[in-house]
Amino acid sequence: MQRMNGCEWNDETGEINGFNLYSYDGEDFLALDLQTLTWITPKPQAVLTKLRWDAQKDRLKLNKTFLGHLCPEFLKEYLQYGRSFLQTAVLPSVSLLQKTPSSAISCHATGFYPDRAVMFWRKDGEEIHEGVDPGEILPNNDGTFQLSVDLKLSSVTPEDWQRYDCVFQFSGVNEYIITKLDKTAIRTNWEKPTDMGTFIGAAVIVLAFTIITAVTFLTYINKKSPDDGSEQSERLNPQS
Known part of the structure; x- marks a missing residue:
């Protein structure tokens, strides 16, 4: 029923x-x-x-x-x-993400509502399309949404980083979230080259120290052994 x-x-x-x-x-x-x-x-x-x-x-x-x-x-x-x-908009959390040092930089916005939103990269305040890979709006488990827009590093020279920014905006709303392209703000899970170089350098020093110590010890043993043998033979044969 x-x-x-x-x-x-x-x-x-x-x-x-x-x-x-x-x-x-x-x-x-x-x-x-x-x-x-x-x-x-x-x-x-x-x-x-x-x-x-x-x-x-x-x-x-x-x-x-x-x-x-x-x-x-x-x-x-x-x-x-x-x-x-x-009618109550929920603003997102915006982050700069990068998988590897050579991969594109992703401007990632998550936790926003509703899904009527746009996000894009700008250079000198002007929206750009070259070297930009826009993503799709995807749902989160809590009813909010997320969106990513990638910027290829091949189109950005090191001295021009400060000229770029990422803009998030709800459609039809004159309010923005602007995120500057800043190396120190990029979140990643790969180890920095300086840290890796320090680790490798420390490992080389430890290995070299171990080899030097082993060689010194073996040299000491080789020099010591004949003298010890002579003393023992004299003690065993006092008449010789």
């Missing part, structure tokens, strides 16, 4: 339509007619129930009050809450 009750409201004409429906095995079984305040049914098996429910006048009045007045008021109130929520 399935039941469906509620109301519909046409915000243009003001028309209200309430309904209280029962079905069995996927087919209509009983339905309330709010105009006559009686139950109607296409099934002979439901006639006895219809007659019993038609006699419950207080229940019929409660249905009329709820479906014809209370339900539409709730619906209007919830719709107003929904509009207020949808």
Whole structure:
């Protein structure tokens, strides 16, 4: 058995339509007619129930009050809450990401709402398209959205980095989030060359020290062994 009750409201004409429906095995079984305040049914098996429910006048009045007045008021109130929520924009967190030192720099915005947003790269305040790979708006698990726009480094000279920035903007809203192209702000998971060089240099020093120590020890043993043998032979043969 399935039941469906509620109301519909046409915000243009003001028309209200309430309904209280029962079905069995996927087919209509009983339905309330709010105009006559009686139950109607296409099934002979439901006639006895219809007659019993038609006699419950207080229940019929409660249905009329709820479906014809209370339900539409709730619906209007919830719709107003929904509009207020949808009209409240949630700004994103914007980061600069890079996989490797030679890969493109990704301007990544996440956590924004609604999904009507654009993001692009600029040079000297002008939007650019050359060397730019725009991404698609993707959903997050919490109902917000994310977007990435990549800038290929081959189109950027080292001395021109300060001339570039990434811009996030909601469509139709004159408000921006501007992120400057700054090497120190780039987030990455690859090791910096200076750190790797320090590690390699330290490893070479440790290895060289180990080799020198081993060679020194072996040289000392080789020089020491003949003298020790002579002393032992003299002690064993005092007459010689």
